[in-house]
Amino acid sequence: MTTAKEWPLWEVFIRSRDGLHHKHAGSLHAPDAELAIQNARDLYTRRSEGVSSWVIPSADIVASEPADKESLFDPAASKVYRHPTFYTIPDEVTNI
Amino acid sequence: MAGQDRPELVAAPDETALEAAFQARVDAETRIEPRDWMPEKYRRFMIRQISQHAHSEYVGMLPEGNWITRAPTLRRKAALLAKIQDEAGHAAYLYSAAETLGTTRDQTLEDLHSGKAKYSSIFNYPVLTWADIGTIGWLVDGAAIVNQVALCRTSYGPYARAMVRICKEESFHQRQGFEIMTTLAHGAPEQKEMAQDALNRWWWPALMMFGPHDADSPNSEIAFKWKVKRQSNDELRQRFVDMTIPQADFLGLSVPDPDLTWNETTGHYDFGPIDWDEFWRVVKGDGLCNRDRLDARRSAHEDGAWVREAAMAHAEKKRAAKQNVA
Numbered sequence: 001m002t003t004a005k006e007w008p009l010w011e012v013f014i015r016s017r018d019g020l021h022h023k024h025a026g027s028l029h030a031p032d033a034e035l036a037i038q039n040a041r042d043l044y045t046r047r048s049e050g051v052s053s054w055v056i057p058s059a060d061i062v063a064s065e066p067a068d069k070e071s072l073f074d075p076a077a078s079k080v081y082r083h084p085t086f087y088t089i090p091d092e093v094t095n096i
Numbered sequence: 097m098a099g100q101d102r103p104e105l106v107a108a109p110d111e112t113a114l115e116a117a118f119q120a121r122v123d124a125e126t127r128i129e130p131r132d133w134m135p136e137k138y139r140r141f142m143i144r145q146i147s148q149h150a151h152s153e154y155v156g157m158l159p160e161g162n163w164i165t166r167a168p169t170l171r172r173k174a175a176l177l178a179k180i181q182d183e184a185g186h187a188a189y190l191y192s193a194a195e196t197l198g199t200t201r202d203q204t205l206e207d208l209h210s211g212k213a214k215y216s217s218i219f220n221y222p223v224l225t226w227a228d229i230g231t232i233g234w235l236v237d238g239a240a241i242v243n244q245v246a247l248c249r250t251s252y253g254p255y256a257r258a259m260v261r262i263c264k265e266e267s268f269h270q271r272q273g274f275e276i277m278t279t280l281a282h283g284a285p286e287q288k289e290m291a292q293d294a295l296n297r298w299w300w301p302a303l304m305m306f307g308p309h310d311a312d313s314p315n316s317e318i319a320f321k322w323k324v325k326r327q328s329n330d331e332l333r334q335r336f337v338d339m340t341i342p343q344a345d346f347l348g349l350s351v352p353d354p355d356l357t358w359n360e361t362t363g364h365y366d367f368g369p370i371d372w373d374e375f376w377r378v379v380k381g382d383g384l385c386n387r388d389r390l391d392a393r394r395s396a397h398e399d400g401a402w403v404r405e406a407a408m409a410h411a412e413k414k415r416a417a418k419q420n421v422a
């Protein structure tokens with residue numbers, strides 16, 4: 001018979017090279033953190049895709065609501081003055 | 097990150113407006129993500145397609161697994177082991193993608209074991225000789241690549257991302273198969289004969305992997321509308337034939353189709369009719385190996401149950417001990 005209780009789900013983050021951020025690679029099931037790390041090695045780094053990994057129980061991830069997308073992220077769209085290209089610098093001025 | 101708090105269950109604003117907004121996002125090539133609103137029909141469609149795909153990766157390991165100990169050289173054995181391990185990975189990526197739609201892994205597996213869910217019919221054919229392993233890599237993984245490349249731009253984000261990862265890994269599967277075929281086709285007459293025999297048996301089932309003709313494919317219309325697929329079964333099948341025939345020519349092998357001809361006008365190969373009765377017979381469970389495959393899958397799952405339970409019990413015990421110390 002199938003087990004009544006599934007192994008919990010984990011999210012896996014892999015650092016592909018030293019000096020880079022960990023990046024979400026995918027998810028997997030594992031009974032605990034130790035085996036999640038082992039499984040992540042087998043599942044997401046079979047071709048030297050990583051030098052370090054993080055695993056986090058999926059249930060512990062807090063995500064923003066899709067419905068809040070506009071109120072959270074749209075305000076930035078009108079704030080072009082936060083980008084360097086917004087400012088006019090005379091052509092003869094260099095190194096700025 | 098399964099969709100626990102699915103917005104459409106929390107509130108029921110105007111369904112039609114939501115559906116129109118959903119379709120507009122699809123039309124604008126915006127990927128649909130797990131927590132986005134989606135029509136229930138889309139959710140169910142994607143669960144069905146992704147889990148069917150996952151089951152195919154999984155069951156695909158079974159016929160090849162039989163040949164690991166019989167691989168003719170260490171090089172071949174290492175390649176076959178690595179390929180099979182990749183297929184397990186492919187199944188795992190896809191099972192996870194299905195879970196983002198609110199199913200559980202146990203339920204998905206249960207549907208496979210009960211026979212409710214399907215997997216690709218190709219894996220219900222027997223693998224009789226070592227040349228079959230070569231042919232599977234060359235044709236079956238080759239056909240899978242054509243299908244999967246087309247799915248890299250599918251509308252559901254987690255599915256598309258799994259496809260990108262899978263496509264990167266798939267190419268070696270086809271190449272190791274073709275290398276086996278090259279060795280056999282350029283070897284002793286008996287080896288070449290073995291290669292031809294395998295091609296004879298796998299050619300038509302490989303063409304069936306692309307599914308029924310567009311006219312007989314009831315799901316096609318909605319799959320196009322939702323941009324789950326972007327090319328028809330017949331288009332992809334034709335692409336596969338056009339790619340593969342020159343490769344067979346290189347091997348000095350011929351596909352078992354008396355009607356196969358190069359068509360100057362269309363710039364494609366014309367090929368003979370597919371035996372759809374056979375296709376449906378195998379889909380409905382009457383292929384040569386359907387029962388074996390499911391039995392093997394079920395017993396692996398059941399025989400492994402105590403391991404899963406013990407690992408979970410051990411993890412819980414460790415967790416409790418840690419809490420007591422703290």
Ligand SMILES: [Fe+2]
Nearest residue numbers: 153182183186
């Ligand atoms: Fe695969």
Ligand SMILES: [Fe+2]
Nearest residue numbers: 183237266269
């Ligand atoms: Fe493959």
